[in-house]
């Protein structure tokens with residue numbers, strides 16, 4: 001099996017080799033907790049949840065660390081505005097994050113360290129950098145000396161003179177090089193602070209991740225992830241700290257996920273198009289969100305448009321409808337000994353497994369995985385089992401389909417809910433978009449049934465046309481009328 005990962009440092013796909021046989025140490029930079037996270041912030045958590053599941057699926061034992069930055073200017077400023085302690089703000093938004101994360105059905109991480117819990121380790125780390133002559137102190141402030149690290153800039157591809165030019169605005173005479181960054185800074189009046197050999201203060205942003213990595217995972221880790229906006233300066237600086245402190249290679253594979261754009265534009269405060277993840281989940285559905293994220297490759301920009309959302313709804317409905325058919329068949333029978341899985345169908349599932357393995361092992365090609373799930377649904381629908389729900393011979397095939405989708409559902413955190421429940425939730429969302437009440441649809445359907453009972457075919461047809469004009473699909477089944485909103 002060949003499993004490759006694109007490494008931002010080498011700018012190419014590399015064969016994955018773990019530091020320790022069979023194990024993966026994975027660290028993903030977490031949020032600064034001062035507000036609700038928007039959909040772009042969740043692309044990393046959704047994708048890396050899948051990446052971890054996949055690596056476990058192919059046999060690795062993964063330790064996954066995701067931190068909370070609970071010491072930061074933005075948190076402090078918000079706390080001052082609200083007249084509360086900084087910890088109140090950070091705890092509130094950690095809880096909000098965890099609520100959203102749970103709603104997405106993503107697996108808990110192995111460790112969720114907070115900066116405030118790692119102050120001793122951070123101070124120790126800065127001391128070590130000073131003793132290694134990688135950092136220096138001026139007036140209670142400690143800076144990293146980037147000239148002491150000769151591959152500084154290699155991860156982001158930034159040249160030192162470009163960096164210096166970028167620093168023109170902020171000239172700090174105390175720095176040896178304008179690109180030197182802060183490891184420890186003195187606290188201002190009223191700010192939370194911790195004691196250190198350089199006086200009361202608090203850490204700079206970058207040092208926390210290096211200190212947590214060293215404490216929890218060790219000197220070197222296999223994979224460090226984050227959004228591409230973190231490559232510079234955050235990860236560039238982390239790398240300098242990590243290798244400056246321990247002399248070991250800090251990270252073997254740097255993985256960065258791209259942005260989410262809304263309708264062709266980058267999300268930004270000034271454009272007013274930032275959508276909190278929970279608003280998106282209320283308006284659409286958590287499954288729609290995950291499906292969107294995993295349909296495109298993590299390194300490409302994900303453009304969320306109305307068309308794309310509509311396609312996603314229709315894709316989800318297709319998968320869940322097929323799962324519902326399979327469920328109905330299976331639940332019609334207690335046991336089945338005589339029948340076998342449709343041979344051709346079993347073969348197509350097997351060949352889709354191979355296709356998925358190949359694409360996901362090639363730097364996590366999740367788009368092909370989603371496309372393969374569609375293919376399996378198509379193959380299942382072609383068998384026409386919907387009309388043979390009461391046929392005991394359909395059971396093994398329906399079961400095989402359910403189990404197959406379930407296997408990938410576990411990895412992707414998709415298609416793992418009760419199909420009837422999701423289809424009904426999607427119906428509600430789509431009706432709301434059309435401004436139609438479900439009770440109104442039920443009323444029309446009852447009217448049609450009555451007309452049919454009265455053999456008033458003309459009225460029955462009229463109501464049918466009215467329902468179709470509203471975009472309502474329906475079928476007469478043994479269990480009554482089943483209806484859904486057209487997507």
Ligand SMILES: [Zn+2]
Nearest residue numbers: 029030209234
């Ligand atoms: Zn970080």
